[in-house]
Amino acid sequence: NHVYVHIIAITEAQCGKLGDKMNTLFLDAQTHLKAAFSYIDISEDIQKRLKYPKKTTLVSIPVRMDDGRLEVFEGYRVQFDNTRGPTKGGIRFHPSVDLDEVTSLSFWMTIKCAVAGLPFGGAKGGITVDPKTLSRLELERLSRGYIRALADVIGPNRDIPAPDVNTNSTIMGWMAEEYFEIVREQRPDVITGKPIHLNGSLGREAATGKGALYTLLHWVKSQNIEPENTRIAVQGFGNAGFHFARLAKQAGFKIVALSDSRGGIYSEDGLDPERIMHHKKTRHELKAMLYCDASVCDEAEYKQISNADLLKQDVDVLVLAALENQVTEKNVAKVKAKVILEVANGPVSAGADDILFNNNITVLPDVLVNAGGVIVSYLEWVQNKTGLYWEESEVNERLKFRIVREAETIFNLARDKALSLRTAAYIHGVARIAGAIKEKGTREYFQNG
Ligand SMILES: NC(=O)C1=CN([C@@H]2O[C@H](COP(=O)(O)OP(=O)(O)OC[C@H]3O[C@@H](n4cnc5c(N)ncnc54)[C@H](O)[C@@H]3O)[C@@H](O)[C@H]2O)C=CC1
Ligand SMILES: O=C(O)CCC(=O)C(=O)O
Numbered sequence: 508n509h510v511y512v513h514i515i516a517i518t519e520a521q522c523g524k525l526g527d528k529m530n531t532l533f534l535d536a537q538t539h540l541k542a543a544f545s546y547i548d549i550s551e552d553i554q555k556r557l558k559y560p561k562k563t564t565l566v567s568i569p570v571r572m573d574d575g576r577l578e579v580f581e582g583y584r585v586q587f588d589n590t591r592g593p594t595k596g597g598i599r600f601h602p603s604v605d606l607d608e609v610t611s612l613s614f615w616m617t618i619k620c621a622v623a624g625l626p627f628g629g630a631k632g633g634i635t636v637d638p639k640t641l642s643r644l645e646l647e648r649l650s651r652g653y654i655r656a657l658a659d660v661i662g663p664n665r666d667i668p669a670p671d672v673n674t675n676s677t678i679m680g681w682m683a684e685e686y687f688e689i690v691r692e693q694r695p696d697v698i699t700g701k702p703i704h705l706n707g708s709l710g711r712e713a714a715t716g717k718g719a720l721y722t723l724l725h726w727v728k729s730q731n732i733e734p735e736n737t738r739i740a741v742q743g744f745g746n747a748g749f750h751f752a753r754l755a756k757q758a759g760f761k762i763v764a765l766s767d768s769r770g771g772i773y774s775e776d777g778l779d780p781e782r783i784m785h786h787k788k789t790r791h792e793l794k795a796m797l798y799c800d801a802s803v804c805d806e807a808e809y810k811q812i813s814n815a816d817l818l819k820q821d822v823d824v825l826v827l828a829a830l831e832n833q834v835t836e837k838n839v840a841k842v843k844a845k846v847i848l849e850v851a852n853g854p855v856s857a858g859a860d861d862i863l864f865n866n867n868i869t870v871l872p873d874v875l876v877n878a879g880g881v882i883v884s885y886l887e888w889v890q891n892k893t894g895l896y897w898e899e900s901e902v903n904e905r906l907k908f909r910i911v912r913e914a915e916t917i918f919n920l921a922r923d924k925a926l927s928l929r930t931a932a933y934i935h936g937v938a939r940i941a942g943a944i945k946e947k948g949t950r951e952y953f954q955n956g
Contacts, residue, residue, distance in 0.1 A: 532607050532608055533607050538857035539860075539930070539933050546924070547941065553944050557588065560585050560610050563583075564583070564586075565583055566581075570649050573644060573645060581604075581635045582632070584609075585606075585610045585612075586628070587614050587617045589666075590944050591627060593627060593663075594613075594617075594629055595616060595620055595669070596881075597632070597671030598631075598674050599612070599674065600673040602637045612853075618933060619874040619875075619881060619936070622932050622939075623909060630666050631671070638673050650682050654686050663694050669700040670700040676711075679698050680705045684705075699885075700880075700884060707887060709898065710902035716828075718878055718883075722876045723848055723876075732823075737760050738824070739752075739755060739762050740822045741826040742854075744780075745767070751828060753780045753784075756780055766829075769793065770811065773809070823846060824846045827849055827851050829851050832853065844868065847870045850877050870928060871928055872928055875928070882910060913935070916935060
């Protein structure tokens with residue numbers, strides 16, 4: 508029965524019916540594609556091609572648990588489109604991972620890699636698991652099992668995974684090592700986001716947050732706004748949210764609210780993300796800051812807020828750096844921020860996005876804002892392929908150059924055509940994908956076999 512459900516799910520994903528059946532994220536994500544199509548001269552064939560994931564793989568991963576039990580986990584890898592190059596995208600470990608979510612994330616990766624001008628298509632993977640319930644050895648066995656199950660599907664010139672929610676450089680290191688064992692060859696270019704000691708790139712850890720900051724800085728400059736006069740609330744205090752908050756404070760912005768999955772804190776005087784991360788690491792929750800002695804923390808007054816409260820803060824910029832569908836038609840009316848910075852993938856639903864546009868709230872879109880991660884992953888892949896490793900400053904320069912260049916194009920397009928920044932970003936990315944599909948010739952589209 509279990510296998511049967513998997514086969515049905517794959518068939519439906521391949522037939523593009525996934526959205527209709529599950530009626531959720533993938534269908535919502537595709538709305539932006541439709542909006543972009545109306546501004547581009549793009550054939551019906553190409554439009555149709557972009558609605559279907561190219562390849563969907565579902566695997567079961569048996570793991571021997573520490574107490575001797577065998578547990579079987581569900582794993583996914585969706586390779587959405589590889590017209591512009593090998594597919595690329597992270598691996599998520601989370602209880603909510605399912606085919607709908609992974610397909611949507613693989614679609615966003617396809618648009619993002621094109622927006623960033625990288626020679627990659629898009630993919631995403633995941634395992635339905637709460638990694639917090641596993642021991643370190645169970646986590647390693649699960650990570651290695653994922654690669655054993657998918658070794659034929661990924662590859663340095665085929666599909667290159669990377670970290671996403673609840674995965675990190677350590678897990679990428681285990682995965683890369685497992686792949687080397689299978690292919691009997693050292694191929695560091697098979698996975699990015701690896702530890703520095705295992706041929707990872709300097710700068711990858713902070714790249715997503717840093718890219719988001721470069722995009723925001725370019726935006727405030729275009730609007731003649733000073734960082735010092737800009738108050739920010741950040742939802743999500745993991746890899747992307749923490750590095751963004753840390754670097755934004757350094758750049759002069761005032762971070763007044765932060766949250767993680769267990770709740771948030773607010774301070775009118777401004778928060779220090781590095782100090783808060785230190786407390787989170789020792790006490791395992793961001794709110795630990797609330798209980799700590801003022802002499803250990805600092806003089807600021809902290810107030811506890813809920814995740815829902817964070818979204819309603821009267822700030823200049825609301826940064827969404829957690830999961831998808833955080834601002835929807837249900838809560839969008841409560842958003843008071845003037846700008847939303849989408850560091851997470853898909854944090855604003857399509858319906859909410861339209862309302863925000865009509866209310867003159869600027870949304871800086873995920874496919875541009877969080878592209879810093881995959882841009883530095885690309886730089887890691889290039890370094891692995893050439894064997895020549897760069898200084899961190901060189902990596903950061905290349906990241907900045909690329910993301911600011913694409914941001915400038917998108918900001919100009921949105922201004923000239925009076926479009927939302929998201930529609931402009933999709934037009935920019937989809938035009939590159941459509942160009943590649945067209946140049947590839949007609950074999951796939953007009954002939955059998
Ligand atoms: N890590 C990377 O390089 C990239 C990550 N992203 C996206 O950024 C987002 C965050 O990813 P990471 O930082 O890597 O994951 P992470 O696992 O390091 O951190 C996620 C954070 O979100 C928090 N969170 C979860 N649910 C929440 C809620 N309802 N309210 C507030 N906080 C909540 C968690 O407690 C955690 O602090 C995801 O959408 C991911 O796809 C995008 C591009 C690259
Ligand atoms: O670094 C990468 O290859 C992909 C990161 C990712 O999963 C994302 O941008 O959502």
